[in-house]
Amino acid sequence: MGGWARGVLAAILGSLAACSSPPLLPPSPAPVKPVAPSAPKAAAARWVAVDWKDLPGWGSDDLLAAWPALLAGCQRPAAGWAEFCARAALQSPTDPLEATLLLMKYLRPWRLAADNGEATGLLTGYFEPQLAASRQRQGAFQWPLHALPADPVLRRTPRSDIEANPRFSALELAYVDDPFGLLQLQIQGSGRLVLRDAAGTERITRVAFAGHNDQPFQSVARALLDRGEVSDATPRTLGDWARRNPARLRDALAVNPRVVYFREEPLPDVNVGPRGAQGVPLTPGRSVAIDRAFIALGTPLWLDSTEPLSTTPLRRLVLAQDTGSAIQGAVRADLFWGWGADAALQAGRTKQPLRLWALWPDGVTPKP
Structure with a gap:
C-alpha cells in the first residue's frame, strides 16, 4: 500500500477512534468481553471486541494480495458469512486501500485470548514437501x-x-x-x-x-x-x-x-496448493491451520508476529483454512509457506510468539 493510501487509512482510523460509537456487540451475558459460545472448549477462549486501530500494523498489509485466499474460503463459508461472501464476490476491490475499507465496512475485529486472559500464543509453519521420484x-x-x-x-x-x-x-x-x-x-x-x-x-x-x-x-x-x-x-x-x-x-x-x-x-496447475481441512486450496503465506474448537474454518485473522529468525514484524491477513493435531489453543496458528526447498526452510524456522485477531461479520455472534 502506497504512502498516500496509508495516510488516508490513518486518517480514517483516527476518525473512528475519535468519534465512532462503540463496537456493536452480539448478545452476551458479559457485554464488554463476550465469550464465544458453542464448542465444548470454547469457554477456554475469549473473543474481545476491539477497534480497528487496536490491530498492530493494520493498513500496512497488501490486502488485495490476500483477496484470492479470502474468496477461496468463501466457496465454503462458515455460518453467518453468506452475506459478506456475496458482497466480496460482487465488490471485488481494485487496490489495497479499497480492499481494506471493504473489510472495515462489513467486518468487526475481535482479539483472541485464552481463558486466563493471555493474548500471546505460538506461530509455527508448515509446507508441502516436493520430492524427486521414479515409477520404477x-x-x-x-x-x-x-x-x-x-x-x-x-x-x-x-x-x-x-x-x-x-x-x-x-x-x-x-x-x-x-x-x-x-x-x-x-x-x-x-x-x-x-x-x-x-x-x-x-x-x-x-x-x-x-x-x-x-x-x-x-x-x-x-x-x-x-x-x-x-x-x-x-x-x-x-x-x-x-x-x-x-x-x-x-x-x-x-x-x-x-x-x-x-x-x-492430478495437479493441472502447479501454482495451486493442496486442499486444507476447509476443502479449498491453501494459499502460501495466507492460509493457516487453527484449532477448530476456537476458530471456525474460513475465518479471516489478523496475525501479529515476526519473520522467522528475525525481529522484523510479520503482520498480515491470513485465512483459517486448515487444521492439525498439534495445533491446539485459541492463540495458535500454523502458517502454510508453500512448497519446495525455500518453503521447507521457512517452515522449519517458524516458531515465534503470536497475537491474533479474528474478523467477523458485524452484528453476527462469533462462533467456533
Missing part, C-alpha cells in the same frame, strides 16, 4: 510410497514388516531417493512428486493423505539426536547421516512404526 525402483530410488490397503488387518502392518510382506508390492505408487524426505512427507500428510520419464520429461503430481496404519508415531530424528548421532534435525544433516550410514538406515527408520498411505491426485 532403480538406482537411489529405493523408498516406496504405498496406497491404502483394502484389507484392514494388512493396513495395520508396522513399518519394519512392510518391506518383507509381498502383498505391499502391488501397492507401491512410486519410489523416492530420500528416506528422510519420505518421513517428512508422511508427517505433513501430502506433497508433490517430481517424476521424470526416460526422455527426461518432467511431470509433477500430488500425493494426498489416504490413511495410516494405526501405529504410534515416534520421531526418528529425535532418536538420532538423543543418541548424539546428529547435531540437529535439518534435512541437510539428516541426509548427510543417511549417506554415511546406508546399512543402518532401515533400523533407524523402524523406530517409527507409523506409516502414512497415499492416494495420487
Whole structure:
C-alpha cells in the first residue's frame, strides 16, 4: 500500500477512534468481553471486541494480495458469512486501500485470548514437501510410497514388516531417493512428486493423505539426536547421516512404526496448493491451520508476529483454512509457506510468539 493510501487509512482510523460509537456487540451475558459460545472448549477462549486501530500494523498489509485466499474460503463459508461472501464476490476491490475499507465496512475485529486472559500464543509453519521420484525402483530410488490397503488387518502392518510382506508390492505408487524426505512427507500428510520419464520429461503430481496404519508415531530424528548421532534435525544433516550410514538406515527408520498411505491426485496447475481441512486450496503465506474448537474454518485473522529468525514484524491477513493435531489453543496458528526447498526452510524456522485477531461479520455472534 502506497504512502498516500496509508495516510488516508490513518486518517480514517483516527476518525473512528475519535468519534465512532462503540463496537456493536452480539448478545452476551458479559457485554464488554463476550465469550464465544458453542464448542465444548470454547469457554477456554475469549473473543474481545476491539477497534480497528487496536490491530498492530493494520493498513500496512497488501490486502488485495490476500483477496484470492479470502474468496477461496468463501466457496465454503462458515455460518453467518453468506452475506459478506456475496458482497466480496460482487465488490471485488481494485487496490489495497479499497480492499481494506471493504473489510472495515462489513467486518468487526475481535482479539483472541485464552481463558486466563493471555493474548500471546505460538506461530509455527508448515509446507508441502516436493520430492524427486521414479515409477520404477532403480538406482537411489529405493523408498516406496504405498496406497491404502483394502484389507484392514494388512493396513495395520508396522513399518519394519512392510518391506518383507509381498502383498505391499502391488501397492507401491512410486519410489523416492530420500528416506528422510519420505518421513517428512508422511508427517505433513501430502506433497508433490517430481517424476521424470526416460526422455527426461518432467511431470509433477500430488500425493494426498489416504490413511495410516494405526501405529504410534515416534520421531526418528529425535532418536538420532538423543543418541548424539546428529547435531540437529535439518534435512541437510539428516541426509548427510543417511549417506554415511546406508546399512543402518532401515533400523533407524523402524523406530517409527507409523506409516502414512497415499492416494495420487492430478495437479493441472502447479501454482495451486493442496486442499486444507476447509476443502479449498491453501494459499502460501495466507492460509493457516487453527484449532477448530476456537476458530471456525474460513475465518479471516489478523496475525501479529515476526519473520522467522528475525525481529522484523510479520503482520498480515491470513485465512483459517486448515487444521492439525498439534495445533491446539485459541492463540495458535500454523502458517502454510508453500512448497519446495525455500518453503521447507521457512517452515522449519517458524516458531515465534503470536497475537491474533479474528474478523467477523458485524452484528453476527462469533462462533467456533
